[in-house]
Amino acid sequence: MQGNIREKVGVLFVSLMCAIMLSPAWALASEVVTMDQIPAAGDPGWWKWPVILLFVTFVMGIIAVLGGVGGGVLFVPIIGGFFPFHLDFVRGAGLLVALCGALAAGPGLLKANLASLRLAMPVALIASTMAIVGAMVGLALPTHIVQLALGGTILGIVAIMLTAKKSTVPHVPQADALSTALRITGVFYEPTTKEEINWKVHRTIPGLLTFIIIGFMAGMFGLGAGWANVPVLNLMMGAPLKISVATSKFLLSITDTSAAWIYFNKGCVIPMMVVPSLIGIMLGSFVGVRLLKVAKPTFIRWMVIAILLFAGLKAVQKGLSTMGVSLF
Amino acid sequence: MSQHTTQATEEQVLYAAILEKGMYAGLALMVITFALYVLGVMPSVVPVDEISIYWSQPVHDYLVAINTNFLHWETLPTGWSWLKLLRYGDFLNFLPIAILSGITIVCYLVITPGLFARKDKAMAIMALAEAVILTLAASGLLSVGAH
Numbered sequence: 001m002q003g004n005i006r007e008k009v010g011v012l013f014v015s016l017m018c019a020i021m022l023s024p025a026w027a028l029a030s031e032v033v034t035m036d037q038i039p040a041a042g043d044p045g046w047w048k049w050p051v052i053l054l055f056v057t058f059v060m061g062i063i064a065v066l067g068g069v070g071g072g073v074l075f076v077p078i079i080g081g082f083f084p085f086h087l088d089f090v091r092g093a094g095l096l097v098a099l100c101g102a103l104a105a106g107p108g109l110l111k112a113n114l115a116s117l118r119l120a121m122p123v124a125l126i127a128s129t130m131a132i133v134g135a136m137v138g139l140a141l142p143t144h145i146v147q148l149a150l151g152g153t154i155l156g157i158v159a160i161m162l163t164a165k166k167s168t169v170p171h172v173p174q175a176d177a178l179s180t181a182l183r184i185t186g187v188f189y190e191p192t193t194k195e196e197i198n199w200k201v202h203r204t205i206p207g208l209l210t211f212i213i214i215g216f217m218a219g220m221f222g223l224g225a226g227w228a229n230v231p232v233l234n235l236m237m238g239a240p241l242k243i244s245v246a247t248s249k250f251l252l253s254i255t256d257t258s259a260a261w262i263y264f265n266k267g268c269v270i271p272m273m274v275v276p277s278l279i280g281i282m283l284g285s286f287v288g289v290r291l292l293k294v295a296k297p298t299f300i301r302w303m304v305i306a307i308l309l310f311a312g313l314k315a316v317q318k319g320l321s322t323m324g325v326s327l328f
Numbered sequence: 329m330s331q332h333t334t335q336a337t338e339e340q341v342l343y344a345a346i347l348e349k350g351m352y353a354g355l356a357l358m359v360i361t362f363a364l365y366v367l368g369v370m371p372s373v374v375p376v377d378e379i380s381i382y383w384s385q386p387v388h389d390y391l392v393a394i395n396t397n398f399l400h401w402e403t404l405p406t407g408w409s410w411l412k413l414l415r416y417g418d419f420l421n422f423l424p425i426a427i428l429s430g431i432t433i434v435c436y437l438v439i440t441p442g443l444f445a446r447k448d449k450a451m452a453i454m455a456l457a458e459a460v461i462l463t464l465a466a467s468g469l470l471s472v473g474a475h
Contacts, residue, residue: 046377050366084380088387096425100355103428107348113336117343121454128458132465143386182450187334196334253347254458257432261465264422264429267391267406271421272379275362 049084054276057097061284066295067304069161070252071281072098072224074304077154077311080147081318085273087143087150091222092268093277095260098224100278101285102253114246118184119201119239124251126208127215127225128258134219135262148319150221154312157227161305164231172238175200188243199240207237219259224252339439346438350431358424365417372418373398379418407468433462 057071060078064071076094080087109115138146175185185200201207210232218225229248233239239247263269320326336344364370374382374394382390391404399405405413413419436459443452464470 043377043380046380049380084384086384086386086390089383089390096428100351100428103347103351103354103431107344107351110340110344110347111336113334113340117337117340118451121451121458125454125458125461128465129461132461132470136470139387183448189334254432254462257429258462258465260429261462262470264425265407265466265468265470266387267404268387269422269425270379270383271362271365271418271425272376273383274425275358275421278358 050272050276053079053083053273054280057277057280058284058287061281061286062288062291063284063300063304063307064281065285065288066292066300068301069304070098070224070226070249071101071285072222072252072256073154073157073227074307074311075277075281076222077150077308077315079277080150081311081314085270087147088139088263088266088268089270089273091138091146092260092263092266093270093274094222094224095218095256095263096269096274097277097281098222098252099256099260100282101224102249102251102256104282104285106250106253109246109250112246113186113188114242115250116184116186116239116243116247117250118182118186119233119243119247120251120254122182122184122204122208123211123233123247124254127211127218127251127255130212130215131219131255131259132262134216134221135259136219137216138220138222139262139266139268144319144322146220146319147315147322151312151315151317151319153217153221153223154308154315158305158309158312160227160231161301161308165235166230166241167234168242169197169199169240170234170238172200172202174202176202176204178204186243188240190242197240199238199243201233201237201239203236203238207232210236215255218255219262222259222263224256226252339442342442343435343439346435347431350427350434354424354428354431357427358421361417361420361424365421368417370415370417370420373413373416374418430466433459433466436462 056078057075060074061071064074072094075097076090079085079093080090083090085093106115110117179185179201182204184204185198187196187198189195190197210228214225214228214232217223217228226245226248229251230241230244233244233247234241365372366376368376382393385393388404391406395401395404401409403409410419410422414423436455440452440455440459443449443455
């Protein structure tokens, strides 16, 4: 009975938050402020945006955990689409949001031997190098082009979320020569089946080459890249799902670090928006983990897809409107 | 049966321990420096009630504006120039962000000697290369075009 009520409250809460985020009022927020920007003197209501940001990122942290996505992939399109901050600062903050999430989870995952340092190191070397290139390209391109490409990427992520399959323990008949030479292998204990699972990977070279693109996109859009890391590690390279998810999360602490430095050195960090975002998303993540027990994953996953679809279309619309093209 | 094999490797545990310390230090410092800034305990370069004037502009325009209106430097405040501004609350917040962004470099540098000692040359070279790449990104030497 009590569990049933908690479940209803949990679902109601997440639904309400999603409804607020999808509300046309949010869609108009950026335009309203843009029209009213550059006041002559100090703004006595300066504290409103950081407080709203704290609240929205708190909700985002909950939804990210429940929906099984990283904070960065929700942060950039939503904050970039519906808040008054310029996309340069949003991408810088997005990388730091993804970075802090990865830093918070990384040590525990490494100690539990779920994240594999040996699997992450070659992948990280390629992804972090390309994230630097992506960040430099993203900062050099006109904003409307980045906005448009971001919208396309978010819609692509929606397509991946709708179609990608997962394999708990993929069948890897034989490790390839490169992964054997680098000793990318391991054992983990699966408590549900009470088994020790030996794992190895294959298709290492194609997998590493894919991280050229993933790293570039992570740096260019400030998205984090868990949405792409997991399918490549799991489905292409054959790492078990748990190892893939954990290694992907840890990997972000390296990939996003390299891109974050580029944004940081360029001046794309405003503490008044970065710190409330980090605090909000981390507190939300703590609450999300608690709600995970009562929420319905399928329902929430569909809501995440709906939010991303809306945010992706909004990014495309913003990019096109700057070019004088009206989408709606 | 194979209890030992499910344990994380020595360098993995070392990496995790350093990452954890850096993460906690960075986050704790971030809360403190932000409180000092937002509560007005320390002065800030851009007054808190004026920052919303600037955050909707592209980064280059933002830097030009705050330099023109507040700093009056000969060059824009990019790269590591924030170190000269640590007495201001807003730029003091850059310190924990730099710690959080830089801790991974320390992790890689610390595990590299152990990897070489165990003759794990490929991983050792990769760890060293990663540290170099991240240091290069952190150095500010990689310039970016403005839009």
